[in-house]
Amino acid sequence: MSGIEDFTDEDATQQQPGGVESTPCSDLQGAPEHSASVEVEPQTLKVYLRVRPFFKEELSDHEDQGCVVIEDNQVVKLYAPKGSATLKSSERGIGMAVHKFSFSQIFGHETSQNELFEGTVESQVSDYLDGKNALLFSYGVTNAGKSHTIQGTAKEPGILPRVLDATFRHIGQCQYVGMDLKPFLGTDAQCLGPEQVKQEKNNQKDSSCFTEPGGRMFALWVAFFEIYNESVYDLLQTLCSKSKKRTVLRVCEDRAGNAYIRDLKWINIHSMEEASKLLRFGNKNRSAASTKMNQSSSRSHSIFTMKLLTISGTTVERVSEFSLCDLAGSERCNKTKTFGERLKEAGNINNSLLILGKCITALRNQTDRTKCGYVPFRESKLTKLFQNFFCGKGKASMIVNITQCASTYDETLHVMKFSAIAKQVVQVIPVKTLGSLAPCLVDRHGNPLLRNMVDSQAPDGYFSEEELLDEEDEADMSILPQEELLTVIEILRTKLLAERRKNMVQEMEIRKEMGDAMLQQLVESEEVLSLQIVKLKESYEEKLENTFDMYKDAIKEHAYQCAMNRIGDDYVPIAEFIAEEEKVEALTLKLSELKNGTSAFRPETRISTTNQSSQTGDGVSGSAFGSNALNKMMYREKCALEKMCEDKQELIMSLEKRLGDLKAVQEDYMDQSAELIVMRRRAEERTRCMDDLLRENVNKDGEIALLKEEVSQRSQKSPVKTMKPKRGLLANIRDTVSSPRTTAIGRTLRKATPSPARFF
Numbered sequence: 001m002s003g004i005e006d007f008t009d010e011d012a013t014q015q016q017p018g019g020v021e022s023t024p025c026s027d028l029q030g031a032p033e034h035s036a037s038v039e040v041e042p043q044t045l046k047v048y049l050r051v052r053p054f055f056k057e058e059l060s061d062h063e064d065q066g067c068v069v070i071e072d073n074q075v076v077k078l079y080a081p082k083g084s085a086t087l088k089s090s091e092r093g094i095g096m097a098v099h100k101f102s103f104s105q106i107f108g109h110e111t112s113q114n115e116l117f118e119g120t121v122e123s124q125v126s127d128y129l130d131g132k133n134a135l136l137f138s139y140g141v142t143n144a145g146k147s148h149t150i151q152g153t154a155k156e157p158g159i160l161p162r163v164l165d166a167t168f169r170h171i172g173q174c175q176y177v178g179m180d181l182k183p184f185l186g187t188d189a190q191c192l193g194p195e196q197v198k199q200e201k202n203n204q205k206d207s208s209c210f211t212e213p214g215g216r217m218f219a220l221w222v223a224f225f226e227i228y229n230e231s232v233y234d235l236l237q238t239l240c241s242k243s244k245k246r247t248v249l250r251v252c253e254d255r256a257g258n259a260y261i262r263d264l265k266w267i268n269i270h271s272m273e274e275a276s277k278l279l280r281f282g283n284k285n286r287s288a289a290s291t292k293m294n295q296s297s298s299r300s301h302s303i304f305t306m307k308l309l310t311i312s313g314t315t316v317e318r319v320s321e322f323s324l325c326d327l328a329g330s331e332r333c334n335k336t337k338t339f340g341e342r343l344k345e346a347g348n349i350n351n352s353l354l355i356l357g358k359c360i361t362a363l364r365n366q367t368d369r370t371k372c373g374y375v376p377f378r379e380s381k382l383t384k385l386f387q388n389f390f391c392g393k394g395k396a397s398m399i400v401n402i403t404q405c406a407s408t409y410d411e412t413l414h415v416m417k418f419s420a421i422a423k424q425v426v427q428v429i430p431v432k433t434l435g436s437l438a439p440c441l442v443d444r445h446g447n448p449l450l451r452n453m454v455d456s457q458a459p460d461g462y463f464s465e466e467e468l469l470d471e472e473d474e475a476d477m478s479i480l481p482q483e484e485l486l487t488v489i490e491i492l493r494t495k496l497l498a499e500r501r502k503n504m505v506q507e508m509e510i511r512k513e514m515g516d517a518m519l520q521q522l523v524e525s526e527e528v529l530s531l532q533i534v535k536l537k538e539s540y541e542e543k544l545e546n547t548f549d550m551y552k553d554a555i556k557e558h559a560y561q562c563a564m565n566r567i568g569d570d571y572v573p574i575a576e577f578i579a580e581e582e583k584v585e586a587l588t589l590k591l592s593e594l595k596n597g598t599s600a601f602r603p604e605t606r607i608s609t610t611n612q613s614s615q616t617g618d619g620v621s622g623s624a625f626g627s628n629a630l631n632k633m634m635y636r637e638k639c640a641l642e643k644m645c646e647d648k649q650e651l652i653m654s655l656e657k658r659l660g661d662l663k664a665v666q667e668d669y670m671d672q673s674a675e676l677i678v679m680r681r682r683a684e685e686r687t688r689c690m691d692d693l694l695r696e697n698v699n700k701d702g703e704i705a706l707l708k709e710e711v712s713q714r715s716q717k718s719p720v721k722t723m724k725p726k727r728g729l730l731a732n733i734r735d736t737v738s739s740p741r742t743t744a745i746g747r748t749l750r751k752a753t754p755s756p757a758r759f760f
């Protein structure tokens, strides 16, 4: 195993913006509090991990391979088991075999339902009872224990029954039984007429409640629905017959941009018994189909929403919401061997989970929440409904459920990576309790009632311009009376004009930015070219220097070689030279002696001598012999001298020849020197040429500065005259980008830009 991939929360703490911001998407717009900036409390999304215990069958199938190791109550390590895709990839050098994750809190397999409740949502529950909104969703692979966590069993009730229980304990004897105040649209409340109250009472026959006149009272309304194959179904809707198709409900938006489900059944409950009955009824309706992995695997996302109305007299002080979402299991089609309808289900489940992941990633990347970038909330029903929780409507938290099974390791790792991103999402929650901002109360026709509003929220102000602009196709217009619709149209028209104006200004700004960017680019390319010229000049000079040095070295080498050759030919060791000199001296001496001897033996002397020797006998013959030997010796000496003279003559000739060769080399050297001088002159000429080009560049810089000034002057002039509004922003931008030569600036700039070829 090589290294550990770390998904601890360092990044999250870095990204967490501090200080005070204004709420990006308030759900209570229209009232003065809403338009003013509200103090907000940024915090990261709470993400908890719950590890399911092994089943007996899993243990006998050797699923326990130590894949999940809980280090402490916040850190867990995942070890890729044999045969998992993760291990195979890590062996090929892609990814790691060990992953480390950190969570807000980790709950091991021995954790009881009560411990989980206290460790996760207890604080959210008290906030909810205090008038704030809360959302909890469970996420994980199929069979990991999501439903067990949210709903649990009769013996081990999950979080949902515990939240209900806490709510009823909070309400105590202060039940509001009037039934004439009901949740309305996203966050508002509706005052029902006598007929509607009667109808509600008929719907909910069993409503034995307590009431405490005066004081603060509470009404708890609940709804239970599911998103199955991207369609919303009411789980509390009674079906007359089995064959009857369930009604698909629409997700709409109210004026404040809060998503709500149109025609969703809201039921006023007063006790845990009623709540349990409703849960049982809804669960029966829930689309459950068996898959290979889980016999009762839930195939839909089920959402249970409670709305608590805090009522004072006949005024609704606040409406707080707690939603619990039990997400469908995330799974891979090939693993679960899904076909036909099941395959379509899996596709839809994975798609909405994928979009949830995309939203969470986009939210994580948004460091500045006041400038909300694109978050694809609208791409799925699930995220559309959750949207406001990420924009300040209330606190959201997530419980990630995993198993420790080796066979589902890869999916578990995927879930863990998703949750690591989710943990970095920063939620911006208004510090001021939402309870202090009264909800809007409408009459039975949906018209705002003044009694529950501050003065500035009179009907005219109820439809704020911003709110109306934000409305999408699915905004529920039918809730508005006809004359108000006309007002809406008028406001929209004004808004449209304002938008157009805004767009034009934006277009101008973009054009200016682009012009600046182009100029900047030109200036930069000029700088680059100047730099290139300087470098080229330097490299040419260096090359010339090198060539010059090369020639110098070659000539030196040649001269040295010649000298060495000469030394080689003429070299005589000193001892030999001295010996030769001595020989020459001895020979010279002998020669002079011989010359002296020759003069002593003149012919007359020779005759007398001859005579004398003939008289003596022996004397005559002895002198004749001496003369012959001397003659022979002289002759030999003469020959030797002649030979020496010939040798010297040859040496003189060879020296003369070498002298001639040296002269030729000298001439060659002179020629090369002349050539070098010519090359140097040429180099100097090029340098001069480059200097000229540099000067030209400086001039062009001046021209560019003038052009820049001209552009800024033009941009300051009236934008409207130069626009072609009908063609639209994109078309104009495209014009500017794609055909610079059609504009005056483009032409001038092209002219001013020297072709790189001209430099060389």
Ligand SMILES: Nc1ncnc2c1ncn2[C@@H]1O[C@H](COP(=O)(O)OP(=O)(O)OP(=O)(O)O)[C@@H](O)[C@H]1O
Pocket (backbone or CB within 6 Å): 051, 052, 053, 109, 140, 141, 142, 143, 144, 145, 146, 147, 148, 149, 294, 296, 297, 298, 299, 327, 328, 329, 330, 401
């Ligand atoms: N913490 C736990 N302790 C004991 N049993 C558990 C625990 N968590 C889950 N189980 C059991 O595991 C089985 C599967 O759990 P559950 O149905 O909640 O999974 P799920 O994630 O909701 O699956 P799906 O997405 O398919 O609906 C159930 O029988 C449940 O009782």
